[in-house]
Amino acid sequence: MKTLLSGIKPTGRPHLGNYLGMLKPGLELASHNDYQSFLFIADYHALNFIQDQKLMRELVLEVALTYLALGLDPSKTFFYRQSDIPEIFELALILQCVCPKGFMNRAHAYKAIVDKNRAEGRDEDDGVNMGLFNYPVLMAADILMFNADYVPVGQDQIQHLEYTRDLAIKFNHIFGKTFKIPEALVKEEVAVLPGLDGRKMSKSYGNTIPLFEPDNKIKKIINSIKTDCKGANEPKDTEGNLIYLIYKELASPEETEAFAEAFHSGISYGEAKQKLYEKFIEYFSGPRAVYEDLKAHPDTVFDILAEGQKKVRPIAQEGIQIIRSKIGINRN
Numbered sequence: 125m126k127t128l129l130s131g132i133k134p135t136g137r138p139h140l141g142n143y144l145g146m147l148k149p150g151l152e153l154a155s156h157n158d159y160q161s162f163l164f165i166a167d168y169h170a171l172n173f174i175q176d177q178k179l180m181r182e183l184v185l186e187v188a189l190t191y192l193a194l195g196l197d198p199s200k201t202f203f204y205r206q207s208d209i210p211e212i213f214e215l216a217l218i219l220q221c222v223c224p225k226g227f228m229n230r231a232h233a234y235k236a237i238v239d240k241n242r243a244e245g246r247d248e249d250d251g252v253n254m255g256l257f258n259y260p261v262l263m264a265a266d267i268l269m270f271n272a273d274y275v276p277v278g279q280d281q282i283q284h285l286e287y288t289r290d291l292a293i294k295f296n297h298i299f300g301k302t303f304k305i306p307e308a309l310v311k312e313e314v315a316v317l318p319g320l321d322g323r324k325m326s327k328s329y330g331n332t333i334p335l336f337e338p339d340n341k342i343k344k345i346i347n348s349i350k351t352d353c354k355g356a357n358e359p360k361d362t363e364g365n366l367i368y369l370i371y372k373e374l375a376s377p378e379e380t381e382a383f384a385e386a387f388h389s390g391i392s393y394g395e396a397k398q399k400l401y402e403k404f405i406e407y408f409s410g411p412r413a414v415y416e417d418l419k420a421h422p423d424t425v426f427d428i429l430a431e432g433q434k435k436v437r438p439i440a441q442e443g444i445q446i447i448r449s450k451i452g453i454n455r456n
């Protein structure tokens with residue numbers, strides 16, 4: 125049976141980019157009986173960015189609620205917090221020892237900070253902590269710990285998957301075949317969903333459409349999507365239009381066709397945004413009801429995560445024994 129695994133770091137409220145790029149495809153595959161699936165909250169990955177006790181607690185809950193509201197079935201999917209599985213951190217340390225430093229110097233997130241520091245005349249490592257530098261190694265440990273075959277992610281994570289593959293190959297070469305070589309699964313049409321300002325939709329840019337805000341806030345956010353200055357009645361292009369792109373992901377093919385027609389015959393952007401808003405609210409109304417209900421009972425959510433830990437930890441404990449024996453750090 126093939127294994128599927130993905131995670132999300134609790135650094136903000138989950139948004140439409142996370143949904144279309146990772147949560148939707150991940151949850152769809154996880155609901156198939158022919159996969160074994162692991163979906164988790166990468167809380168130690170978030171510690172690089174969130175260094176506030178209260179906020180960390182809130183955001184971990186927010187990510188857990190999001191998975192469950194969108195249909196994650198904890199009786200089918202291994203659902204857990206990364207921090208509940210200490211074997212992952214042991215594996216991360218082991219992988220660090222086969223990971224050349226120069227390799228990490230080329231990681232996008234780290235390199236972008238170094239380049240910015242250089243351009244602005246600061247010390248090149250200004251603001252970089254070791255957690256950020258080692259981020260890709262911890263992510264490799266998340267994936268290799270459970271020998272995942274497939275990892276559904278958005279495009280920005282492809283380099284991390286390449287690092288994971290390289291580290292697995294390197295380890296296997298030194299110590300003998302231990303890890304499977306995982307593959308990223310990236311959905312092409314929404315590999316990089318643009319945000320309100322046209323840059324990649326990301327919690328770090330504050331340009332997101334969060335999934336479970338109150339209606340009036342969603343309306344305001346959708347109304348702030350940047351458009352060109354084509355007036356009412358002027359025919360509009362669907363190609364590259366964010367309102368159309370999102371609508372298409374949430375609506376049926378017939379509705380999408382009618383929406384495209386409306387674009388060509390000159391629907392105003394105001395009206396198009398109103399239609400998108402209505403579709404968004406309709407699409408997420410079921411999940412939102414579950415979200416609200418669970419949010420009022422956070423203990424239930426933490427109990428579900430504790431159950432997840434009970435199921436996942438023995439798998440990791442068995443896995444780490446094999447890895448320890450490969451490297452000669454146990455009695456056998």
Ligand code: ADP
Pocket residue numbers: 131132133135141142143144145146147276277278279280281314315316317318319324325326327328
């Ligand atoms: P963010 O950039 O908002 O911090 P994360 O890094 O936590 O998002 O991403 C969680 C998952 O969602 C990853 O698999 C990532 O590739 C995916 N993702 C994030 N933003 C987008 C986007 N704009 N389009 C497609 N997928 C995305």
Ligand code: TRP
Pocket residue numbers: 129130131132133166169262263266267275277281284
């Ligand atoms: N780095 C991912 C992100 O920023 C989150 C993540 C951590 C992850 N570990 C993972 C994703 C393992 C897939 C598999 O979104």
